[in-house]
Amino acid sequence: RGYDAIWFTSATDALAALRDNEVDVVLTDVRMPGTSGLQLCQQISTTYPSIPVIVMTAFGSMETAVAALRSGAYDFITKPVEMDLLAVSLQRAIDHHQLQDRVRRLTETVDHAKHFGDIIGDSSAMQTIYSQLSQLASTDTSVLLTGESGTGKELVARSIHRRSRRNAGPFIAVNCAALPETLLESELFGHAKGAFTDARSERKGLFVQAEGGTLFLDEIGELPLPMQSKLLRALEQRTVRPVGSEREVPFDARIVSATNRDLEAAIHDNTFREDLYYRVNVIQLELPPLRARGGDILLIAEHFLQDFATRMNKCVTALGERVAERLLGYDWPGNVRELRNVMERAVALSRHEVVTVEDLPDKIRNHRAKQIVLGGDDPTEMISLEEMERRYIMHVLGATGGNQTQAARILGVDRKTLYRKLKEQA
Structure with missing residues (x-):
């Protein structure tokens, strides 16, 4: 149904994966080697309270269901699993997680605004x-x-x-x-x-x-x-x-x-x-300068998108992946003021719910990530390892048309790690 899934046969491996991957929902059996599914559920509930856990078992007794819910489970499904019911449960859990994430981000925004006003x-x-x-x-x-x-x-x-x-x-x-x-x-x-x-x-x-x-x-x-x-x-x-x-x-x-x-x-x-x-x-x-602020570019762009969509009474809700790649690869000589102008134009011209590359000015729409230049043999021309990584990430994003999932796969990292690097690097 379009979900990206990673699977493990032990609770230890699953917990390790949660540290390095952005996960919307965990589906676990009660009986597993070593740590049980209920113990795993309890550990996830303690360490990652925002991630919903769905527990499956062939022993669908009331006692097991109560134990699962007390362990922090979001839902409880008995085997043999009916796929339609599983699909509904998964989607509800994912929606719940995304709603919690939006609430958290809004809360952080409000708290931030109390201290630093409109600085994003x-x-x-x-x-x-x-x-x-x-x-x-x-x-x-x-x-x-x-x-x-x-x-x-x-x-x-x-x-x-x-x-x-x-x-x-x-x-x-x-x-x-x-x-x-x-x-x-x-x-x-x-x-x-x-x-x-x-x-x-x-x-x-x-x-x-x-x-x-x-x-x-x-x-x-x-x-x-x-x-x-x-x-x-x-x-x-x-x-x-x-x-x-x-x-x-x-x-x-x-x-x-x-x-x-x-x-x-x-x-x-x-x-x-x-x-x-x-x-x-x-x-x-x-x-x-904005070009030195990495992933802030997308945060600020999304803020302006929401602001102008509200002002213009338009249903424009997100940036397309290719748009994100263009924004991240541009130098922004006019800094935040220029980004504001670009987003106002994009929302005004957009005919879809998602801003597309066609909504951007020519100088940004036609921009491509530069060739990876590592410098010559002269030590004064050589670049740092951090700069080399930044250039390669932008090169891969350009080659994949801004598809972060595909870029992460090529780079050998998960999407969460790639997003973090984009935020950290300029």
Whole structure:
């Protein structure tokens, strides 16, 4: 009926297999060499409580049935087995396991959201970020977020605010590259009535508006040098002087800054002040590019798929296997922002419940995993064993059209192991 089955003649071998394989249901006889089926059921129930176990026996007494259920069995079938009844029991058990898995993932998502907001990912690169965010929670230190454009710096800034003791205060974000210098000074520091032609009334700047909360200075590397001097003065004195005023106004806000530029190189080029750099860069978090986050790509893609399907009121529920291979093999120069755009397009164009390769942009649809290049004889050109494994996995996925089951068979691993490696490797 389309199930992939693995079988064993001993409970010991079966338990060993459960450690290395993704299993939806276990079907066991009561009588086996060594450990009995009921003992196996009890061990599975203790170690792998989410995996349902169906117990079969030729001795269909009430006592045996009760013993099986007490051992943690999901169902109990007597022999000779009626195949239709077995099929129904198997499907019910599989549905139950998948439902439990969905509930678990939803629970994890909710718990994660409580701590890290809309940040998605469980790769090792992101686990490092989560650890750093947790350490920042109790401090009021200035933070500099670095990384390529589209890596989610504002999401991380919001998470820092949400987890801090200032979370009851406002979170105010400003893009330093979006406004000319004259307007930016008024926006940040405020202005007095009559300070310029349209200043008909006094206005508080964002530093003061962020009182008791967090001010997020995005693209701080784009500030012109004169504005950098004024910002440095404000951060050192913890006061701002509104445009057109002689009065100093104190502020109490945590400063989180972000840039996709190399500020140390900018200091060398005399386009960014070194003293301002050390003022905003007390703690630096470098956000990884999407291509370095392995299986997070699929997690984020599925999140966007569900989000846009709901917004567009479309029944699009999953990514096709060939789509997964294309997404994993692409470099994502635009990072999460580009992936969001791709998934919005795919959901909008999709005519099926499953997103297909035809729904992807040409640059991704026509992408193929690169040839495996191991380097030449020069030691400086040679690659690590980890990188060699990554390239070979992508090569096999490309050759199988993204069929993970077939790829796992060629690689000599189970699907669970392959999925884990895809999540771990970039």
